[in-house]
Amino acid sequence: MDSAKAEGFAESLVDLINKGALAVMISIGHQTGLFDRMAELKKFTSQSLADYSGLNERYVREWLKAMAAGKIIEWSSEPAEFYFPSEHAAFLTRKHGSDNMALYTQYIQVLASVEQSILSCFYQGGGVPYSAYERFHEVMAEDSRQTILAPLLDQILPLIPDLTQKLATGIEVMDIGCGRGKSMIKLAENFPNSRFMGIDLCAEPLESAREEVRRKNLTNIQFKQADLTAFRPAGKFELITAFDAVHDQARPDLVLRTVYESLNDEGHFLMQDIDGSEHLEKNLEHPFSPLLYTISTMHCMSVSLAQGGLGLGTLWGVEMANRMLREAGFTQIRENRLPHDPMNCYFIVRK
Numbered sequence: 001m002d003s004a005k006a007e008g009f010a011e012s013l014v015d016l017i018n019k020g021a022l023a024v025m026i027s028i029g030h031q032t033g034l035f036d037r038m039a040e041l042k043k044f045t046s047q048s049l050a051d052y053s054g055l056n057e058r059y060v061r062e063w064l065k066a067m068a069a070g071k072i073i074e075w076s077s078e079p080a081e082f083y084f085p086s087e088h089a090a091f092l093t094r095k096h097g098s099d100n101m102a103l104y105t106q107y108i109q110v111l112a113s114v115e116q117s118i119l120s121c122f123y124q125g126g127g128v129p130y131s132a133y134e135r136f137h138e139v140m141a142e143d144s145r146q147t148i149l150a151p152l153l154d155q156i157l158p159l160i161p162d163l164t165q166k167l168a169t170g171i172e173v174m175d176i177g178c179g180r181g182k183s184m185i186k187l188a189e190n191f192p193n194s195r196f197m198g199i200d201l202c203a204e205p206l207e208s209a210r211e212e213v214r215r216k217n218l219t220n221i222q223f224k225q226a227d228l229t230a231f232r233p234a235g236k237f238e239l240i241t242a243f244d245a246v247h248d249q250a251r252p253d254l255v256l257r258t259v260y261e262s263l264n265d266e267g268h269f270l271m272q273d274i275d276g277s278e279h280l281e282k283n284l285e286h287p288f289s290p291l292l293y294t295i296s297t298m299h300c301m302s303v304s305l306a307q308g309g310l311g312l313g314t315l316w317g318v319e320m321a322n323r324m325l326r327e328a329g330f331t332q333i334r335e336n337r338l339p340h341d342p343m344n345c346y347f348i349v350r351k
């Protein structure tokens with residue numbers, strides 16, 4: 001045994017356990033708004049931060065110590081103060097738009113909420129239904145707000161020539177696996193002459209979507225609860241979108257066939273899906289591959305298997321995506337990468 005190699009590996013495991021724990025603390029800092037408050041104060045004590053945030057000082061103090069030990073924040077003993085560097089605040093606060101990485105740490109707890117059910121699947125097979133995950137749709141919607149909503153009008157729509165003009169004139173649009181419907185609602189607000197429909201399997205995110213539609217008094221949008229494996233929409237669409245919602249379907253192959261049949265001959269399918277390979281060896285240098293294979297095991301694969309589906313997993317790969325799109329009948333497939341979103345590929349697809 002190479003003892004230096006063994007020691008190095010043990011050290012990396014200590015680092016891993018520390019960072020896993022810190023991810024939980026970062027998620028708490030995000031949900032309580034502590035990062036945002038710290039960025040406003042810059043320098044603070046546990047008492048001044050707790051008072052400013054309206055939180056319990058004992059918990060804030062212990063959390064600050066975890067943050068200082070993890071080098072997320074800096075501190076001094078004389079005077080006893082903590083300091084949140086603006087270089088760190090840029091990636092942990094809401095104010096800084098699309099760079100807030102704190103929100104993604106919430107996925108760790110979403111996955112942890114089904115750990116025991118996933119454990120059972122290792123013995124018995126099968127899957128875990130969406131309803132078992134705590135806060136999945138809430139965190140997903142927050143993720144989408146940052147990854148899709150912010151760049152939707154300026155960066156995503158222009159991937160399809162003339163689309164903005166067509167939306168302004170008035171077209172039919174469908175979003176599959178819409179979750180809380182954030183992208184359709186934003187488009188419905190911006191393009192009142194077009195009509196939008198969002199489809200999702202789960203009741204909970206659709207309730208939230210309908211509530212937002214009511215609040216905003218939108219009349220050009222509707223949401224339907226349906227299993228896309230068997231759902232056949234009435235009429236044809238000029239645009240169909242899927243944001244991170246094909247690989248974890250029960251039957252992506254059947255869904256893509258439905259998309260093909262539901263598009264106008266001149267229509268476009270915009271599919272945002274994970275940018276990775278179906279081959280492990282090609283993902284080894286992928287900066288997010290351990291996270292993506294974990295999300296796959298704990299969520300994307302298992303929610304599909306829970307529906308009796310194919311369970312392709314998060315890293316079904318752009319190779320399989322291309323094959324399935326062609327098998328569904330599509331002949332024109334263009335892959336796009338956008339700088340704000342290193343996790344995804346934006347497929348622009350036509351008949």
Ligand SMILES: C[S@@+](CC[C@H](N)C(=O)[O-])C[C@H]1O[C@@H](n2cnc3c(N)ncnc32)[C@H](O)[C@@H]1O
Nearest residue numbers: 144177178179200201202227228243244245249
């Ligand atoms: C990863 S989430 C993406 C949600 C949304 N597009 C977003 O970006 O926030 C995938 C969505 O697909 C939905 N879904 C999964 N299987 C489905 C099925 N068989 N029929 C309809 N929707 C399904 C889930 O309920 C979930 O809301």
